[in-house]
Amino acid sequence: MFFRGVNPINLDAKGRMAIPARYRDRLSEHCGGQMVATIDTEERCLLLYPLAEWEEIEAKIEALPSFKPAVRRIQRLLIGHATDIDMDGNGRLLLPATLRDYAGLSKKIILLGQGSKFEIWSEEHWMATREEYLAEADAAELPDELQNLSL
Amino acid sequence: MFFRGVNPINLDAKGRMAIPARYRDRLSEHCGGQMVATIDTEERCLLLYPLAEWEEIEAKIEALPSFKPAVRRIQRLLIGHATDIDMDGNGRLLLPATLRDYAGLSKKIILLGQGSKFEIWSEEHWMATREEYLAEADAAELPDELQNLSL
DNA sequence: GGTAAATGTGGGTAAATGTGGGTTATTTTG
DNA sequence: CAAAATAACCCACATTTACCCACATTTACC
Numbered sequence: 001m002f003f004r005g006v007n008p009i010n011l012d013a014k015g016r017m018a019i020p021a022r023y024r025d026r027l028s029e030h031c032g033g034q035m036v037a038t039i040d041t042e043e044r045c046l047l048l049y050p051l052a053e054w055e056e057i058e059a060k061i062e063a064l065p066s067f068k069p070a071v072r073r074i075q076r077l078l079i080g081h082a083t084d085i086d087m088d089g090n091g092r093l094l095l096p097a098t099l100r101d102y103a104g105l106s107k108k109i110i111l112l113g114q115g116s117k118f119e120i121w122s123e124e125h126w127m128a129t130r131e132e133y134l135a136e137a138d139a140a141e142l143p144d145e146l147q148n149l150s151l
Numbered sequence: 152m153f154f155r156g157v158n159p160i161n162l163d164a165k166g167r168m169a170i171p172a173r174y175r176d177r178l179s180e181h182c183g184g185q186m187v188a189t190i191d192t193e194e195r196c197l198l199l200y201p202l203a204e205w206e207e208i209e210a211k212i213e214a215l216p217s218f219k220p221a222v223r224r225i226q227r228l229l230i231g232h233a234t235d236i237d238m239d240g241n242g243r244l245l246l247p248a249t250l251r252d253y254a255g256l257s258k259k260i261i262l263l264g265q266g267s268k269f270e271i272w273s274e275e276h277w278m279a280t281r282e283e284y285l286a287e288a289d290a291a292e293l294p295d296e297l298q299n300l301s302l
Numbered sequence: 303g304g305t306a307a308a309t310g311t312g313g314g315t316a317a318a319t320g321t322g323g324g325t326t327a328t329t330t331t332g
Numbered sequence: 333c334a335a336a337a338t339a340a341c342c343c344a345c346a347t348t349t350a351c352c353c354a355c356a357t358t359t360a361c362c
Binding site: 304305307308309310311312313314316317318319320321322323324325326327328329330332 | 334335338339340341342345346348349350352355357359360361362
């Protein structure tokens with residue numbers, strides 16, 4: 001299960017997001033269209049997992065030592081915001097208002113394939129963040145793992 | 152699988168790019184015409200891989216420690232922009248608007264063979280960049296690896 | 303240089319996709 | 333418990349994309 005690519009999508013008046021057709025079949029087979037959305041704690045964007053992948057992650061998060069404040073914080077943020085969402089008959093997901101607000105999603109959004117999950121950004125915020133990322137691309141401060149990566 | 156050469160190509164009104172015939176057979180055999188395009192993070196151009204080659208790279212990028220900001224950045228840029236593209240019956244690729252915009256591709260483009268991948272430039276930008284490269288070619292500041300290279 | 307084959311280009315059409323909204327069910331709230 | 337809001341489900345239309353065919357142009361070969 002590997003997702004990639006940039007997908008500009010419009011939310012409709014009800015807050016629904018049409019999943020691009022090329023992902024639909026895979027999602028239906030893999031998890032019957034059952035997904036989980038939660039927030040990204042670093043950036044103002046959402047994370048969207050197929051149910052099976054999310055459950056693995058959730059298990060790991062819960063297994064962490066919960067007396068540590070930093071761990072409690074992550075647990076509350078990630079698990080707390082995690083919401084089950086099913087694709088409807090037209091291959092659309094209804095994003096809850098709480099999550100839409102967090103990521104500042106209005107009409108134009110970006111669905112970004114990121115391996116085993118997707119990220120959901122407001123178009124505006126994604127564009128701005130992308131430009132930052134590109135500007136930072138002076139190789140000077142790259143960690144070793146990246147220095148040696150040949151593309 | 153090794154690609155060489157500069158190929159001036161015209162995009163048609165639908166944003167399609169005809170792959171020069173001499174590459175077609177090899178691409179059909181090697182990957183059934185399945186390719187992946189993504190962005191180059193240093194230059195405003197695109198990278199075009201046969202699917203198999205891309206998957207190797209993707210696996211490496213995915214395996215990096217994703218809590219490091221520099222790594223997340225690369226993952227978002229490279230995997231995020233990676234888009235599956237298939238050759239049509241006429242040996243053409245339809246480049247998505249998002250990627251065309253990034254590289255500033257309008258009509259005249261350059262397909263540049265670069266070993267296991269291609270690069271795609273707008274003709275204008277390629278010409279300018281090539282001139283820069285030629286101007287910088289005072290050997291003084293070459294790293295050791297290059298000093299010893301005999302052509 | 304002429305001819306035939308191969309390549310590049312343009313666009314039409316049917317099918318797939320995206321979009322909007324109506325109606326019924328379910329939940330929430332006063 | 334009633335009323336309002338939200339969500340689920342469904343259908344229908346508009347748009348886009350993929351696929352195909354046909355023509356123009358170039359290349360290769362005789």
